[in-house]
Amino acid sequence: MRKITNIKVPQPEKSEDEKNLFSLVLDEHGIILSIDKTCKKESSYDEDWHGDWLSPRAIDLQMNGGLGISFTDLNFNKIPKLLTLLDQLWLDGVEGICPTFVSCSLDQFQLGMEVLKETKKYTSTNRCRLLGAHMEGPFLCETYSGAHDTGSICRPSISALNERIKGFEDDIALMTLAPELKGSLDVISRLRELNIVVSLGHSSADFDSAIKAFNNGVSMITHTFNAMKGLHHRAIGPIGAAARRDDIFLGLIGDGVHVHSDMIRLLKILAPKQIVLVSDAISAYGLGDGSFNWDKRLITVENGLCRLPNETIAGSTLPLLDACKKIANWINDPSAAIWMATLAPRMVLSQNKMTVKSFFIGKNIKSLLRWKMNSCNHQLSWQLAA
Template sequence: MTPTRAPGAIPESRRTTLLTNLTRLDADGEAAESWILLDGDRIRAVDRHAAGPLPVADETVDLGGATITPGFVDLHAHGGGGFAFDDGVDAIRRGLAPHRERGTTRSVISLVANPPAALHASLAAIADLAATDPLVLGAHLEGPFLSPDNRGAHHPHFLAAPDPALVDDLLEASRGALRQITIAPELRGALDAIERLAAAGVRVALGHTTADYEQTRAGFDRGATLLTHAFNAMPGIHHRAPGPIVAAIDDARVTLEVILDGVHVHPSVARLLFDAAPGRVALVTDAMAAAGAADGPYRLGSLDVTVSHGTALLAGTTTIAGSTLTQDAALRLAITAAGLSARDAVAALTRTPARALGLDSWLGLIAPGYAADVVVWNDDWTVRRVWAAGRPVAVGAAARPADSAAAPN
């Protein structure tokens, strides 16, 4: 798989890369392809016919029959590699690195509840980064509009009701980079805020909530289209009180996030969700700083977190504080533990989250005109190579960790 390069210096942004001898796997299915041509940040052409000359490219890579998928899209992550996304541009860049080398080529940067000034600074940092890094899709405010009774790992002092002035303040501070926000629909003013945010082009998720079925349905009817980490920080399913999970299943407009790390949701329960809402489950990491890093003490926003055996808990409690998951591990667990087909597992990490963000016209498939985001896989579903926006991503031994062995709880 040694690449050959054409002579001469060519600007990296417009380099062409020809990938040959491969099998494509994406939400549209699996097929043996002759070659795929990456042209700058987009896929120019895909060919299934071995006859005829190969296109001329600046670099040709023979993949030796390996499977390739689109790059993964993570709707929900807070950090990685020892760095928290709340800590500024440099921390975001460094925290994204372990995710990118594990196949996540596009990321929404999630923020925990913090005081307004801190949120302003974080939103400004993400706006600056998104303006120069196309792999950063924008910001996700997971707080402050959360239920104090189902806040998870969010500081209670920094929660707030979604009053119109605060909603407009955060929209203005984001400079158009606010891609997603989580709201508990039962809060005072939440339904009006959902409508205002959706009208501004923000994808609204319901979560960290005590809402019942009817309150959740009301939130979806006002414009929410996502459920934040289904089953976690919300009422479960009861035969007489179906709650927010069933409300999301019942609504074809809604995408359901799932953290498939063997800790947050049992794989068999995740499989039930895939069966109940086909094509509408997006696998996310909710990763905090310890993803791709060692166990030990960390911070999530202003709260202390202890990571042991890959499980993150608020210090001194049994409250889960995000995950240490990367999306390649989620893929392996989806196939081996949840029993999904490789196609359905890949779709939940590519096409489905792209559609949830309204970006599926150019993101989430291996097809002409789509983003030149490609992951090359070994036979054991570990990452071999990655291209993001047409550029190679360095992949080292860190991209092949053992999957979490923690028992589900």
């Protein structure tokens, strides 16, 4: 038996240090048997973490590809490169991803899903897991299509949905759509029957239509502020509608370019428990700066920012935990930043049915992360917990 004391667990809001200290009991194999709050800082001969944070690895709900491959353009020949990407993500501190399909043809989507099914057969202990897919489209608003191919966007309908996901109903975790479009509410209802999380995105929804969507099963906003109506003092839009309640998660690209760092700070004040970090990484993830093919278009990456030839922002290449460290400084709350990248996405996928203890009990500490805040340069860093 082994005991570790004076551990912090990430929280979405600041708390007094002494109220957020935990002790772990582990068996001889490093499996966590219990995690309990301590009333005050413990002094003992056990292992003392001195207030460092313990967290699971990150979960990325929106990742489009990496190392030159895009999930939208998968084929069976790309499985070895996909496995290399998953190995790299594990080293980058990511436990699982929702492979994200932007708007594409029916054939492209279904082939990609078949490739993912085959790739899951190669799951291993030290490899990032493929979770349920994220369908970012095709039921989107053309006015807010962003980098999506408008030729692949279509009107929402039950028949179009069923045709696309037939045979893959259990392999999809999340779908982004524009809920204001005619037919969307029926699609939302069907997705909720299938236990698929529904997110508002690439949408012209105003405050009222957003509220209606939330009341009908939409529980998240995709890359908040991007490809939607923004916050305005006379028209607060879908973001303001979400912030009025605490059951809507706000996906956020934390590179400081998609959303200004000061706006991220304001969003944290507005919706302190709702932010979920996503990378929105594209096929250029892990390749550095340069020019790369993306479907039939050219993407230029400069300082990690991806743009189409018309200057439209098209995703990012910043690793998710690098964004987490940036946000920790911007909001001056490292605990909340860790929560956004590691625990909040698990709450999304579990649809708020998990407890903090359930994230740790039964896990091997070797699979978890230890976070430190450097008291000299005030920089957050992570390492393996054991």
